[in-house]
Amino acid sequence: MEPTELELDDIQSGVLRPRPTPYAATYIGFRIDDRKTGRELMQRVSKVVTSAANPKGPLADVSVSVAVTCKGLEALGVPQESIESLSWEFREGMAARADGLGDFGESAPENWEQPLGSSDLHVVLVVVAPDDQQLEAALDRARETYHNMPGIKAIWRQNCRALETEKEQFGFRDGISHPAVEGSGIPGTNPQEVPFKAGEFVLGYSDEMRGVQSTVPDILGRNGTYVAFRKLQQRVADFRQYLKENSKSVEAEELLAAKMMGRWRSGAPLALCPFHDDPELGADPLRNNDFLFEAEDPAGLKTPSGSHMRRCNPRDAAIAGVARIHRMIRRGTTYGPALPEGVMVDDGIDRGIIFAFVGAFIGRQFEFIQSQWINDGIFIGADHDRDPLCGSHEIDFTIPQKPVRRRLKGIPRFVITRGGEYCFMPGLRALRWLSELDT
Structure with missing residues (x-):
């Protein structure tokens, strides 16, 4: 039809x-x-x-x-x-x-x-x-x-x-992934993602179910x-300090940051360049979101299953449940001045992101992702691991690697909710x- x-x-x-x-x-x-x-x-x-x-x-x-x-x-x-x-x-x-x-x-x-x-x-x-x-x-x-x-x-x-760099306060290129909606004529950013039924995002039309x-x-x-819009404060100095304290070099800091996010700060996905950054790829809208997970990286050796990006959009990865019914349109806009490069101490200035979820189902889209995918790890078989960038508390994070995986325990909270509301x-x-x- x-x-x-x-x-x-x-x-x-x-x-x-x-x-x-x-x-x-x-x-x-x-x-x-x-x-x-x-x-x-x-x-x-x-x-x-x-x-x-x-x-x-x-x-x-x-x-x-x-x-x-x-x-x-x-x-x-x-x-x-x-x-x-x-x-x-x-x-x-x-x-x-x-x-x-x-x-x-x-x-x-x-x-x-x-x-x-x-x-x-x-x-x-x-x-x-x-x-x-x-x-x-x-x-x-x-x-x-x-x-x-x-x-x-x-x-x-x-x-x-x-x-113009499209980067948020932690330094990552943002706003890369956008789903295609049937009947809109507006293309998505991942050519491998099948367009979604309009009812997933707009009332009055048939949805995926x-x-x-x-x-x-x-x-x-x-x-x-x-x-759902939320004002989220980002503790940039704390994030930088954590990377430094848990890495042996500047290069290792960048790799750890990329493992936590699922992308290098340039926007280049680990799925396509797991060992080094590629700013040219990160800036290319025709390539920087053109990938899946399951076919080439089921164990998360490139992109950890617990990374922020893979949690929020598992794509084709094997998880408990059906990923397509939890997809959402996300808008993120930076507020406050950037913390100057190299500064490792909080300057007391409020900075962060205004996050906006857009979708037809607050419960099975926004709330499900927030409670089950960001603040739990059962869906990927990771017990109670939480999102390393915006998990709520007692954050643990696993980085699959050979011969022995790396476990980071007790990661501090880098994102604090300063307010929000559900709107129609x-x-x-x-x-x-x-x-x-x-x-």
Whole structure:
């Protein structure tokens, strides 16, 4: 059966289209104090939100997206029957589900940056542009949607960026892997990965298990998706110090970093160059994601099964379960200044990544990967080994090698959760439906 063509003109651009490189972005959080004004905001943003239909002209790489929390839907007066037709993880909210995500101790919700995870966060506006100048121009247009609206209050903002090098704070090239979605016309980055059914990422279409998610009424959910966004602080100095203390040379430090990630910092995958970095390969979008695991590396001698990249996307590797139903679209954007090269002591400046999950199933996509693949190792037969880069606590990591494997125990936590929330990103028609509620 031929895949259904997606209604791209009704799907927000931030759902399917990869971001430009380089780019600047900002996240703005709002509280709705007046229901009528909140609905007017939905009407206004529906006119500035960018659709996933192929844009043309000077604004092709500029996008505005909007997402609403469960508390936001309540503030808008959405009928309870409609809210209950949405995901129960979404209805509970990220803070309520923190323990299962590994968000305890320093990462616990009581330590989150306010108002993240609170009942005050109702709407999140995201603006992305190739540079600061175009971002400010897009922001000027977006501000017209909420300025002079006394019932709407901007309560949080986070500026972030992606450099031309595409590297995040630990120094790794980021944003390499992107799945292809049937009917979108947007290619994925791995030619060996079969395109996914649209329903894995967008409500209203058939998914990999032949199910179709719908809501009450249908217009609320159709062409929408769920977004989990998280502010993650990266302890760069601690990471550098750990590499140094557990390596005998600079070259060994880089190899250890690559084994933990699954790629060299250039983006070159260990699967294709296991013994040395290849920056030219790492920078080549036609080659740097063109590989599988099982055929050439079932034992993880090249790419450890417990490495961050292989955990989050096992591809064809033999694991407990079906990897395809846990695939997700991931966006990562750096915030804060980079720690200068060679500095091994924390300077007290907040830096990290704004992580955004995009998918139709919070539970079996984002939460499953976070709890079962990142914070456990049973699925790869590694007992309770955790992700060496972003595991939650008591992190152990195994590097397969001959004649004797290497075991790293008690790795400190390098990534701390500073806040986040589950949101729903409606289709453009749904935004207008929200604006026309009369209850």
